[in-house]
Structures are given as structure tokens and as C-alpha cells.
């Protein structure tokens with residue numbers, strides 16, 4: 001049910017309850033204020049969603065900048081070199097990849113939780 005339908009329903013309930021026309025008119029004015037406010041809030045939500053999308057794109061870009069590509073996958077720099085596990089280059093949010101088989105050093109391949117894989121090609 002839309003906000004305007006809800007407002008009409010409230011006025012109808014007021015009429016059915018036997019409230020005077022003055023009270024119902026006042027209720028109608030207050031409900032118009034509420035629906036206007038709701039319209040403004042919906043507009044604000046749309047603006048925030050657009051802003052959120054832009055910020056996510058910026059974050060994605062800055063995360064990508066922090067990576068170094070090596071062997072077809074992404075590696076994150078640390079003070080001493082690189083993190084032990086690489087990140088998936090194909091997934092947009094770049095999840096960490098695990099070595100396969102597990103506990104095998106060096107692994108035969110790197111596996112992303114979404115099914116992407118890359119053969120082990122050394123470390124950067």
C-alpha cells in the first residue's frame with residue numbers, strides 16, 4: 001500500500017468513526033504534510049543510492065590500485081613484501097584466494113571462492 005493510499009485509509013477510518021468534518025479536514029492536512037515528507041525522503045534515498053554507487057566505484061578503484069598483478073592474479077603489498085595469499089582478479093570485489101590442495105606449499109593452483117582459479121606461478 002502506498003503512503004497516499006494509507007493516508008486515504010486513515011481519513012476513511014476517521015469518517016467511519018463519526019469524527020466531525022473539521023477534525024477530518026485537519027487530519028487530511030496533516031497527512032498531506034506526511035506524504036510530502038515521505039516523497040522528499042524517497043528522493044533523498046535515491047540520491048543516497050547514487051552517492052553510494054559512486055563511493056563503491058571509488059573504493060573498488062582504490063582497492064585495485066593497492067594491488068599488484070603477478071601471475072594473472074592480484075597481490076597486496078605489506079611492509080615486508082606481499083601477503084601470503086593473492087586476491088582474485090576476475091571477481092569485482094577481489095576475494096582472497098586459497099591454495100589448492102590445502103596445506104600444500106607451494107600450492108598447485110590458487111582458487112577463489114567463486115570458482116576462478118589460477119595456476120601457481122611463483123610469488124611476486
Ligand SMILES: [Zn+2]
Nearest residue numbers: 088091112116
Ligand atoms: Zn573470483
